[in-house]
Amino acid sequence: MRQDSTAQEDIWLARIKRLLALSETGQHFTKDPFDRERYDEIAEIARAMLADLGGVPVSQIQGLFHDHQGGYATPSLDIRGAVFRDGRILLVRERSDGLWAMPGGFADIGSSPAENIEREVLEEAGLNVRAERLFAVRHKARHPYPQDPKDFYKLFFLCRQIDNADPTIGLETSGAGFFPSDDLPELSPSRIILQDILEAFKAHYADQDYTVFD
Numbered sequence: 001m002r003q004d005s006t007a008q009e010d011i012w013l014a015r016i017k018r019l020l021a022l023s024e025t026g027q028h029f030t031k032d033p034f035d036r037e038r039y040d041e042i043a044e045i046a047r048a049m050l051a052d053l054g055g056v057p058v059s060q061i062q063g064l065f066h067d068h069q070g071g072y073a074t075p076s077l078d079i080r081g082a083v084f085r086d087g088r089i090l091l092v093r094e095r096s097d098g099l100w101a102m103p104g105g106f107a108d109i110g111s112s113p114a115e116n117i118e119r120e121v122l123e124e125a126g127l128n129v130r131a132e133r134l135f136a137v138r139h140k141a142r143h144p145y146p147q148d149p150k151d152f153y154k155l156f157f158l159c160r161q162i163d164n165a166d167p168t169i170g171l172e173t174s175g176a177g178f179f180p181s182d183d184l185p186e187l188s189p190s191r192i193i194l195q196d197i198l199e200a201f202k203a204h205y206a207d208q209d210y211t212v213f214d
Contacts, residue, residue, distance in 0.1 A: 093175030
């Protein structure tokens, strides 16, 4: 089911990100050295605009994009897994900010989305699970996450635990446990928002037997 989500992202941030994507795509496809210089200049201007918008040095903005491999610019993927036990949802505490989220992270090249989330749950919470259903696909910029200079699609899977282990911490987590919907810890907003948790409970209880998407 398509969600009627209102755009949350600042309109200028959205335009700057689009300019950066167009410049990167143009650099990939052009064979003309003069066009390449023009695309480089567009990227420099867009990064300067992004620095002005965020009130930070241009060098800090450039560092946000050093890991991109070039080519046709597309959104990155963030994959999250909802695992339930006795009506409670699995959350992990991130070492980076001390806040809680569903297990998950950036999708790794070479693995399917299901393989990615199954590995993430094992690494972050010590549980073996099987991804059973995709229950939500979100464009991060359209929802009330903190604004991000990068563009993301967020995939949410309903997962079933296939062993009898209890949650344990991993290299990137400092806590792991199951929580009821009415007693959630403080969430890590760049990774997960309350709406994601509520959609997970709907999917778990079969109140929502479809995939919601933007």
